[in-house]
Amino acid sequence: MSTPGIRLEVRSYMATSIGVFGRRHAPRNVGDSSGLRVAMVAPPWSEVPPKGYGGIEAMLSDLVGGLIELGHEVTLIGAGRTTTKAPFLRTYRRAPSERIGETMPEVLHTAIAARLLSQLDADIVHDHTLAGPLTALGRPAPTVVTCHGPVDGELGEYYRTLGDRISLVSISLAQRTYAPDLNWVGQVYNAVDTRTFPYRERKEDWVLWIGRFAGDKGAHLAIDAARAAGRRIVLAGKLVEPAEFAYFNEHVRPRLGPDARYEGEANIVRKRQLMAAARCLVFPITWQEPFGLVMIEAMACGTPVVALGLGSVPEVVVDGVTGFVRRFPHELPAAIEAVDGLRPADSRSHVERDFDVMAMSTGYERVYREVVARAGLPVR
The missing domain is CATH 3.40.50.2000 (Glycogen Phosphorylase B;)
Incomplete structure (x- = not known):
């Protein structure tokens, strides 16, 4: 996909994205039972859900559905198309699956997602990408990052450098043993419907x-x-x-x-x-x-x-x-x-x-509320 085409896509969504969550909501208490406004950022490599291989994208599809069932407002940012019930903001018209391993699709996806996020009235951002956490400091909503890969080596050092700008969730207890000093806020197993x-x-x-x-x-x-x-x-x-x-x-x-x-x-x-x-x-x-x-x-x-x-x-x-x-x-x-x-x-x-979807969804719900409360921000 050419860069000009992507720009047209962004302008189209930038014009309408404010209405996804809306503005000027009445204040809500962090601890009440009201639904949260969650901005979910998917990796760019596959659609959500994936047509074939794609463990993260399959998990994301189920999580979006589970959160909506719990009463939360979810907006999904990703590539290609989606069949989830969430409003969808698209970065690439077609997921660049054949370019996995290249740098630019991830970087461009992150840049577009950051612009889209700046227009959303989100209570929390849940990022599943590699480069996305770099943009967390530039927005008021706190960012939760699910670590889908091993956190030793350079990836662990990356998260360590970002410090408390991001809140990390592990997908197993074993994963955390290789970097226990990271800013972990929870552990939630992946799940299926x-x-x-x-x-x-x-x-x-x-x-x-x-x-x-x-x-x-x-x-x-x-x-x-x-x-x-x-x-x-x-x-x-x-x-x-x-x-x-x-x-x-x-x-x-x-x-x-x-x-x-x-x-x-x-x-x-x-x-x-x-x-x-x-x-x-x-x-x-x-x-x-x-x-x-x-x-x-x-x-x-x-x-x-x-x-x-x-x-x-x-x-x-x-x-x-x-x-x-x-x-x-x-x-x-x-x-x-x-x-x-x-x-x-x-x-x-x-x-x-x-390992059912609702167990995963309620696990993330607890994480979101804890992170928002810790940030001291009102749920608008």
């Missing part, structure tokens, strides 16, 4: 791996484990970026065969079909992943998860009840065989209880 995931009691005789093709996601380990267990495996993953093609061609393609099939990137309908039918989801990550949304998506379908116990895995999977958590890859084949002894209903109820 279990009503949109088909529950299936009887499973088929194959296993599933789903994600993006990166070495630390362990697709090659999933194939090896399934083959050692004598089970067929279906792989449905994102294959777009050069690094993903390099990994796929070196480690995945040579392993494919009659018992290991790659069927492309699954859209939201196909993903649910696969998850509901599979014997189990194999999740052999080799890094400290802060949260793996596919785990709760699979369990919402009554499908257990066989995983390596890194990052948030021990917090999400109940070992011996909703799946099996193992330390080493060579232990995975036996775990794949053992899932016959698990009850699909236990996986479903686990997600309904601890």
